[in-house]
Amino acid sequence: MGRPVPRQVRRAGRAAAAVAASARGGAPAPCGRRPKRRTPRVPASGFVAGPDALLDCRAVRRPFATVSVDVDPVDLHLVGYGVSGLPPDALVYERALPRLLERFAAHGVRATLFVVGRDAARAAPVLRAAVAAGHEIASHSFSHPLALASLPPAALADELSNSKRALEDASGQAVVGFRSPNFDMNDATLSALAAAGYRYDASGYPTPVLTLARLVLAAKGGNPAGVLRLRLWPFTLRRDPHRMTAARGGLFQFPVTVTRGARWPVYHTLRYGQSDAGFERTLDALAARGETLSYPLHAVDALGLAEDRVDGRLARHPGMGVPLARKLDLLDRTLAAIAARFDPAPFAARLARDEAAVFSLGGSR
Numbered sequence: 392m393g394r395p396v397p398r399q400v401r402r403a404g405r406a407a408a409a410v411a412a413s414a415r416g417g418a419p420a421p422c423g424r425r426p427k428r429r430t431p432r433v434p435a436s437g438f439v440a441g442p443d444a445l446l447d448c449r450a451v452r453r454p455f456a457t458v459s460v461d462v463d464p465v466d467l468h469l470v471g472y473g474v475s476g477l478p479p480d481a482l483v484y485e486r487a488l489p490r491l492l493e494r495f496a497a498h499g500v501r502a503t504l505f506v507v508g509r510d511a512a513r514a515a516p517v518l519r520a521a522v523a524a525g526h527e528i529a530s531h532s533f534s535h536p537l538a539l540a541s542l543p544p545a546a547l548a549d550e551l552s553n554s555k556r557a558l559e560d561a562s563g564q565a566v567v568g569f570r571s572p573n574f575d576m577n578d579a580t581l582s583a584l585a586a587a588g589y590r591y592d593a594s595g596y597p598t599p600v601l602t603l604a605r606l607v608l609a610a611k612g613g614n615p616a617g618v619l620r621l622r623l624w625p626f627t628l629r630r631d632p633h634r635m636t637a638a639r640g641g642l643f644q645f646p647v648t649v650t651r652g653a654r655w656p657v658y659h660t661l662r663y664g665q666s667d668a669g670f671e672r673t674l675d676a677l678a679a680r681g682e683t684l685s686y687p688l689h690a691v692d693a694l695g696l697a698e699d700r701v702d703g704r705l706a707r708h709p710g711m712g713v714p715l716a717r718k719l720d721l722l723d724r725t726l727a728a729i730a731a732r733f734d735p736a737p738f739a740a741r742l743a744r745d746e747a748a749v750f751s752l753g754g755s756r
Contacts, residue, residue, distance in 0.1 A: 454677070455741050456684035456733030457645065458726065459503040459593065460491060461570065463689060464510060465702055467535040471573070473613025474704050482699055483690035484514040490693040490719065492521060498726040500735040505531035505570040505593070508554030511561035518562040527737035528561075529568035530554040530589070538620035540575045547580060551587040568738050570594050574601065574647075576626045578639050585640030591742050592635075593685065595646025597628045598654035611707075630654075632683060632741075643745070645738050648677065648685045659688035662725060663710045671728050678732040683741075686729060692718060 462484075466477035488504075495502055504521055506514065506528055518528055532539055533554035542550065551569070558566045567590040571580065576594040584592055602623050609618040627635075632645050648657040650673060655661075657673055677684055691708065694701055695715025705711050710718060729735065 453732065453734045454681050454683045456686060456729050456735050457503055457738050457741065458495070458500050458729065458735060459505060459570070459685065459687045459738070460488075461531060461687060461689050462488065462504055462506045463531070463535060463572075463691070464507065465691065465694075465705055467507065467572075468689075468691060468708060469702065469704055470535075470537055471608060471612055471614060471618065472704065472707060474702075477702075479510060480702070481510075481513070482694055482701065484510065484517050486699055487690040487693040488514075488517050488521070491690065491722075492517075492524060492526070494693075494719070494722055494726055495526070496524060498723070498730045498735075500726055500730055501525040501527075501737050501740070502735070503527040503529050503568065503593075503737040503739070505529050505568075506558055507531050507535045508533035508557040509535070511554075511557040515561040518558070522562050522564045525737075527568065527739045528558055528564050528566060529570065529593075529738070530558055530566055531570055532572055533557065535572045537573065537614070537617045538575055539571050539573075540577045540580045540622055541620050544579075544583070547583050548587065551583055551589070555587060555589070567591060567742070568593060573621055575621045577622055578626070581635065581639040581642060583640075585642055589642065591643040591645060591738060593645040593647075593738060595625070595627045595629070595644050596649075596656070597625050597630050597646050598649045598656055599625070600649075600654065600656055601625050630682075632685075643742055645685050645741075647687055648683070650676075657684065657686060659686065659692055659722075659725065660709045662721065663713060667724060667728070670725070674728055674732050684729065684733050688722075692722065694718075 464483050465480040469475075469477060491502075494500075501524075504518075504526055506518065508530065511518070522528060530551070531554070533550045536542060536550065539547070539550065555566045567588075569584055569589045569592050571592075571594040574594050574596040576592065581592060602625075605618060605621055605623055609615040612618060627644065627646060629644070630646060630649055630651070632643065635642050635644050649655060650657065657677075662670060674684070691701070691705070692710055694711075695718065696703070696706055696711045698715040701711070713721075
């Protein structure tokens with residue numbers, strides 16, 4: 392019989408296997424006897440690795456993922472394509488959101504919904520249903536201006552404060568997060584967000600693909616002058632969730648996930664042209680490195696152009712030419728792939744967890 396393996400080596404081996412299984416999206420291995428060492432703080436990335444993780448497998452977990460929905464109504468989507476002055480369209484609230492909530496429940500996903508404050512009062516029933524199901528309501532501005540960051544200071548302050556107040560009244564939930572329409576952001580707008588009482592921003596789009604997308608929309612969208620008022624270059628190139636500097640309001644930033652190297656956005660708009668195998672390889676690579684996922688989609692991704700009688704001028708928007716049944720099946724496959732590899736949670740829950748961890752260790756930001 393061989394020499395017995397020391398207890399510490401066996402324990403470290405079990406924990407190492409748990410780390411590997413967690414990174415692959417599998418269930419962690421049993422912890423065995425609880426170590427005396429205190430569980431290390433889980434950082435904003437939502438994943439602990441390295442020596443502390445091997446010593447204390449209570450810290451082992453899958454990376455966080457946040458599925459977010461930009462709840463842009465059809466009439467405001469069309470502004471980017473040069474069609475303005477339309478009456479408010481309720482399709483995303485009456486049809487798209489119920490379909491999305493049903494799929495989130497089926498896959499165990501708690502999401503963040505970025506909602507336009509203009510529509511908050513009439514959308515109150517579905518917003519309260521979302522809150523009751525564990526989802527977060529966050530702000531997508533009050534009127535969804537095409538180029539939010541270029542607004543005069545007074546108009547910008549109104550957009551931010553009016554949206555926050557309207558969404559809180561409608562949903563019954565505190566609103567702490569924001570995403571700018573068209574990911575249009577700058578330092579002055581970040582400072583205004585902090586002054587309005589927001590605690591995080593999710594407008595980061597850290598890739599030059601943003602510039603390309605702006606130029607393509609300006610050339611083909613029908614509103615080149617409006618589109619070119621948008622900031623052309625990303626305001627941050629950091630890929631990871633992070634606390635921004637005091638000059639930027641000290642807010643927490645949850646950028647859209649982009650791949651390493653090529654910085655290709657992991658974004659549902661691009662999912663229509665991506666195979667399941669390719670999408671799953673991207674998720675596997677992120678999870679294996681312990682990176683979190685910020686995955687945005689639009690409410691219109693759950694609308695059918697013909698089936699829901701959507702304004703035909705939105706046909707040029709990515710995915711709107713896909714039949715509704717195929718769109719919903721793609722959503723199901725996408726959510727299943729995310730839930731199999733990550734721990735889905737709204738941005739606000741991730742922020743609260745990070746702040747609680749810092750507070751419990753007597754830290755500061």
